[in-house]
Amino acid sequence: MARHQIISPLPGTFYNKPSPDQPSYKSEGDTVQVGDIVGLIEIMKTFHEVQSDAAGTIASFLVDNEEPIQAGQPLVELKL
Template identity: 65%
Template sequence: MANKQVLSPVPGTFYRKPAPDQPPYKEEGDQVAAGEAIGLVEVMKSFHEIKTDFSGTVAKFLVDNEDPVMAGQPLVEIDG
């Protein structure tokens, strides 16, 4: 069973939550469906939801909340 990675399409700051006072989109161990959001990347004050193209189980977040990310950087591993 191969782990698949969701990549950030843009550089910026990664957020696990849709807003500071809301719970994270997903925790490790949660199920995700293709098209579901797993996080948010802020680039130049605009926010982009990051959606997964595959279904499965969230195996591991590779980036911490509020950490800077590069374009193309893996954000999360999905165990499908």
Template identity: 40%
Template sequence: MSEHTVRSPLPGVFYRRPAPDQPPFVEEGGTVSADQTIGLVEIMKQYQEVKAGADGSLSAFVVEDQAVLGAGDPVATVEVG
């Protein structure tokens, strides 16, 4: 098995939920598809979806919810295979 690192597409604040009263997009250990949204990055009230980028199991988030990210920073790892 190999690992895929999900990276932030832009700088901003990372959110694991679509809204504060909603469940997370995906939990650690959950199965994901490459085009599945696993979080959002917000900058200046604009939101960009963060996609898994690979089919597999989301093994871990490497940042906390509401963490400040730079472009290209690692967000999560997906176990592929």
């Protein structure tokens, strides 16, 4: 089955939920459509939503909640 990685467009800190007291945007096994939000990146006191650029099922998150990330780093792996 084909795989696809969602790549971070920005450096910063990755969050898998909109705020600490809310559930995660997506979990492993969830289906996603193009444009679905899969995480947040905090940078320069702003939060940037990460949207899926493919439709599929989430195979795994490649970074943890609150993990530092670099631009170009794969964040999520999808099964297409």
